[in-house]
Amino acid sequence: MLDLDLSSFDVLVVDDEQDNLDAFRFTFRRSFRLNYARGGVEALEMLDRIDPAVILSDQRMPGMAGIDFLERAKQRRPDAFGILLTAYADIQVLVDAVNSGAVDRYIQKPWNSKELTAIIRQGIQVFSTKRENRRLREQLALYRGYLEREQRDPIDFGELVGDSRALQQVTTSIAEVASTSTHVLIEGEQGSEKDVVARAIHVGSSREEQPFVRVTCAAFRGEALERELFGWRRGAFEGAFGDRAGRLELAHGGTIYLDEPWPLTSSLQARLLRFLSDGQLERIGATDTLRVDVRVVLAVTTSFSETWGRGEVLPELVTRLSVFPIRLPPLRERPGDIPMLAEHFLRKYARRNARAATSLSEEAIAKLKAYAWPGNARELENVIERAAILSRGDVIQPEHLAYTPRPPLLAPSPLVETDTASPVSASVPPPSSISGKGGPASNLSASLEEYERQELLTAMARCNGNKAEVARYLGVQRTTLYYRLKRLGIDG
Incomplete structure (x- = not known):
């Protein structure tokens, strides 16, 4: 038998005679978490409030017989283990009840306390196994659907390209934290390889064979992110037409990557703090608690102090999420990695397109290294893909490299070539002049x-x-x- 905490499961005892209920209370109160009902009607009302693992019912009760009650109870709580107590050996009735699925075991009175204890323990085991199997099936189905929706590139899975000292420090940090279950904070500019670092942490850990679930948090507004992460019960809010597991349940045993989860509502902060503290969560609208084993990898684009220093996030949550920070240096700080990264992207594109260019000229490499790359690795990948199309040959030349114009939000870097970036027109009025908040x-x-x-x-x-x-x-x-x-x- 699995090592289960028997006292964490509800056991419902149904009998119309108080003496029999008192006998149960005296015999089993130290072993199980007991609930009592005087008859089938009262017990059915209780099933709206509790989720029992085991239901024991007397057969002869006024108003509703035990078999009839268990049949109706199974409709509401199909996973519950039903035990029928009877002083009458009506074999055919009992056989029919067992075959119908309403009764899992029947015991003749007077019952033996040791035998009944063993049967209740068995019932809890069966209930727990059913719930775990259901959760695993649901997780598998959801993860299969997630994989169908998620575009995953096996070439880049967990692969960091470059040999600069700055990148070596990142890979060293990945190696140090991957073998643990510690939550990780990744800081980096837009377009940097934060998702690649997250995947590398997952691949380098014992969780590699388990799910890696990415959540692009900007796709969810307001309370939608909380629902997406924690799931919900049917009827929990307007539009919740069925039960749904959240992404945290989906990632059980593996890693969840949260990309820019800002802003955080107060309710979401409280739920995250509880989950990070003890690994427990509740679906929205549910009362039962689930224990989930997930490593959280969090990505932010602004500096850590700027993101959290506004006082909008619980200090304890900040502490939990920043146990192991990794700063990913921008591409302009490691120009020596640019040629290797460019060739990596070129090989990647060549595998998809047979007639694409396969190499870069020295002049093209020099031009790449002279650019500041405000969009970091993602911008470099786009430039290389475009150049591979424009080259119409095996070698990419400088004229094939075209950079996307960007607005001068900051003072231009001295590394930026003046002939490769054009200013953005300032004739468009700012959003505030069109419509204020x-x-x-x-x-x-x-x-x-x-x-x-x-x-x-x-x-x-x-x-x-x-x-x-x-x-x-x-x-x-x-x-x-x-x-x-x-x-x-x-x-x-």
């Missing part, structure tokens, strides 16, 4: 979103939550429907 444009946008949300909720209710039917009813592609549901925080 809470102005007409903002109110119109909010009103349109709320109207769209209500229309989607009405369609979901009309189609009983069947998204394929909703898409047909609204006359939209299913992928478009999924995007709108997720954007508006509806069960998607």
Whole structure:
């Protein structure tokens, strides 16, 4: 038997005679967490409040017989282990009850305390196994769907390219933390390889064969991120048409990568703090607690002090999430890595396109090293892919390298070539001059979103939550429907 805490599971005892209930209380109160009901009607009402692992019921009760009660109880709590207590050996009735699935075991009175203890323990074991199997099946199904939606590139999985001292310090930090279960904070600019570092930590750990779940937090507004991470019970909020596991459950045994989870609502902070403290979580709208083993890898683009120093995040949560910070240096601080990284991206693109360029000229490499790369590795990858198309030959030349113009948010770096970046026109008025916070444009946008949300909720209710039917009813592609549901925080 698995090492289970028997006192953490509810056992419901149903009997119309108080003396029998008192006998149960005296015999088993130290071994199990007992709940009592005087008859089937009262017990069915209790099933709305508790989730028992084992239900023991007397057979002869006024108003509702034990077998009838267990049949109805199984409809509400199908995982519960049903035990029927009877003083009458009506074999055919008992056989029919067992075959129907309403009764898992039956015991003749007077019962033996040792025998009944063993049977209750067995019932808890069966209940726990059913729940664990259901959770694993749900996790597998959700992870399969997650993999179908997520675009994963095996070439870059856990691979860091470069041999500069700055990057060597990063790889050393990865090696130090990967073998532990410590949560990790990755700091780096936009376009840097924060996701690659997160995958490298996962691949280098004992969790490699377990799920790696990435959450692009900017895709979820307000309370939607909390729902996505922790899941929900049916009816927990408007639009929750069914139970759903959150991404944290989906990542059980593995790693969850949270990309820029800002801002954090107060409720989400409290839930995260509890999860990081003891590994326990509750789905939104649920009362039962789940224990989940997940390493959290958090990515931020601004400096750590700027992100957290505004006092909007609980200090204890800051401490929990910043146990092991890793700073990823921008590409301009390691120009020696640029040629290796460029060749890596070129090989990657060549594998996908047979007629692509396969090398870079020395002049092209010099031009790459002279650029400041405000978009870091992601910008470099885009430039190389574009150059491979424009070259129409085996070798990329300097004229094939075209950089994307960017607005001068900061003073230009001395490394930036003046002939490779063009200024952005300043003729467009700033957003504040168009509509201030809470102005007409903002109110119109909010009103349109709320109207769209209500229309989607009405369609979901009309189609009983069947998204394929909703898409047909609204006359939209299913992928478009999924995007709108997720954007508006509806069960998607």
